[in-house]
Amino acid sequence: MTDRAHTVLANLDDIRSGLEDLYKDLHSHPELGLREHRTAKKASDALRELGYEVTDGIGGTGVIGVLANGEGPIVMARADMDALPVRERTGLPYASVVTVAGEGGAEQPVMHACGHDVHVTCLIGCARLMARAKDAWRGTFVALFQPSEENGDGADAMIDDGLTSKSPRPDVVLAQHVLPYPAGYVGVRSGPFLSAADSLRITVHGRGAHGSMPQSAVDPVVMAAMIVVRLQTIVSRELAATTPAVVTVGSIHSGTDPNIIPDSAVIQLNVRTYDDASRTQVLSAIERIVKAECEASQSPKAPEIERTVTFPPTVNDEAPTRRVAEAFAAHFGDDAHTIELQTASEDMSEIPRAFGVPFTYWGIGGVDPALYARAARDGTIARDVPVNHSPTFAPVTQPTLDTGVSALTVAALAWLGG
Numbered sequence: 001m002t003d004r005a006h007t008v009l010a011n012l013d014d015i016r017s018g019l020e021d022l023y024k025d026l027h028s029h030p031e032l033g034l035r036e037h038r039t040a041k042k043a044s045d046a047l048r049e050l051g052y053e054v055t056d057g058i059g060g061t062g063v064i065g066v067l068a069n070g071e072g073p074i075v076m077a078r079a080d081m082d083a084l085p086v087r088e089r090t091g092l093p094y095a096s097v098v099t100v101a102g103e104g105g106a107e108q109p110v111m112h113a114c115g116h117d118v119h120v121t122c123l124i125g126c127a128r129l130m131a132r133a134k135d136a137w138r139g140t141f142v143a144l145f146q147p148s149e150e151n152g153d154g155a156d157a158m159i160d161d162g163l164t165s166k167s168p169r170p171d172v173v174l175a176q177h178v179l180p181y182p183a184g185y186v187g188v189r190s191g192p193f194l195s196a197a198d199s200l201r202i203t204v205h206g207r208g209a210h211g212s213m214p215q216s217a218v219d220p221v222v223m224a225a226m227i228v229v230r231l232q233t234i235v236s237r238e239l240a241a242t243t244p245a246v247v248t249v250g251s252i253h254s255g256t257d258p259n260i261i262p263d264s265a266v267i268q269l270n271v272r273t274y275d276d277a278s279r280t281q282v283l284s285a286i287e288r289i290v291k292a293e294c295e296a297s298q299s300p301k302a303p304e305i306e307r308t309v310t311f312p313p314t315v316n317d318e319a320p321t322r323r324v325a326e327a328f329a330a331h332f333g334d335d336a337h338t339i340e341l342q343t344a345s346e347d348m349s350e351i352p353r354a355f356g357v358p359f360t361y362w363g364i365g366g367v368d369p370a371l372y373a374r375a376a377r378d379g380t381i382a383r384d385v386p387v388n389h390s391p392t393f394a395p396v397t398q399p400t401l402d403t404g405v406s407a408l409t410v411a412a413l414a415w416l417g418g
Contacts, residue, residue: 008133019125020397024094026117030083030110033148036061039081043145046124050131059157063145072139072417076170079119080149086111089391114388115178122404138417152309155350172320173352173359178366180387183399185365187339190321194314195272197345202267205301211259220265221254223297234285246272311345317358327414364403366395
């Protein structure tokens with residue numbers, strides 16, 4: 001397989017400059033979830049030029065391209081396309097200055113702060129290499145470009161729009177994510193890789209009153225504060241020390257004036273877990289704590305607990321992951337690693353689940369190696385290395401793109417026949 005990989009990747013030098021230009025263009029023109037019309041057209045146009053059979057508009061902006069090349073396995077590779085409502089602060093010459101109308105008509109900045117521009121570029125690069133070297137492999141290669149990963153609804157949108165009837169059923173689904181590791185790094189692991197994520201909006205109800213007459217009120221601010229404190233005991237006191245989980249309260253809103261006790265308070269929080277048992281335990285504990293605190297405070301109305309966003313855990317299937325890991329080790333050598341658990345979350349696993357097929361998902365590095373080495377030496381990685389969803393996260397172009405294109409190609413060829 002290594003010889004075939006070298007044959008297919010021999011064309012990387014020819015397409016490298018075009019890929020870097022594409023990456024910079026995508027980075028400069030980010031689009032929010034389910035609005036990725038320009039990005040989707042870039043992908044579909046590129047695939048059509050390469051001879052892929054293209055179906056676009058799936059789930060709104062989703063795209064698939066199918067390259068049939070004789071009898072053999074069917075491999076699907078997926079990239080997500082959407083950006084984030086973040087104002088870019090990288091200072092790059094191709095930094096995003098895009099804004100869109102947000103809620104209430106206010107201008108909202110948009111940035112590729114999570115590397116989806118890298119993902120799209122790498123998949124287009126892989127699609128080009130596969131089309132240029134059809135003599136080196138047999139089977140069918142499917143490139144899938146998914147909308148709205150950040151909102152957790154893009155994969156479901158494609159599935160609900162008939163993805164499984166519009167694409168051949170793959171034998172395996174592959175995907176990757178650029179992460180804050182040094183460029184050139186490739187990391188994969190069997191089993192749990194990315195956490196499940198559940199975002200909750202909790203409304204607790206009190207009874208308003210003037211601040212000079214607290215005895216007439218049921219104070220939802222105090223109620224919310226007590227809930228937030230008690231939530232911190234779920235991971236520290238209800239889960240085993242060996243069970244990873246995170247409970248984060250990111251927002252509390254209540255009232256408008258300093259001397260008025262309001263009627264209600266809204267708490268927004270996020271939960272990260274790695275298996276169904278701990279997920280169920282943590283979510284049940286949150287509900288128990290919220291209801292108990294409301295009862296203890298004599299709340300006049302039951303709390304409202306709404307799950308606003310849900311991502312499934314990403315759990316790599318063992319057999320395909322082992323095959324891809326062996327291919328990475330053969331091709332990348334010391335740059336191939338077993339990656340640790342990540343607290344990020346993804347909806348990618350919904351796609352292979354819809355087809356009923358196995359999948360594997362890995363990470364590639366997107367940080368300047370010199371910056372990463374300096375931060376590692378100084379023990380300042382957490383402070384000095386830009387992380388995903390940060391306004392300063394901007395993957396290096398050429399080394400990251402080379403690695404991402406190569407990883408997708410090597411992984412696909414680990415399945416496709418020669």
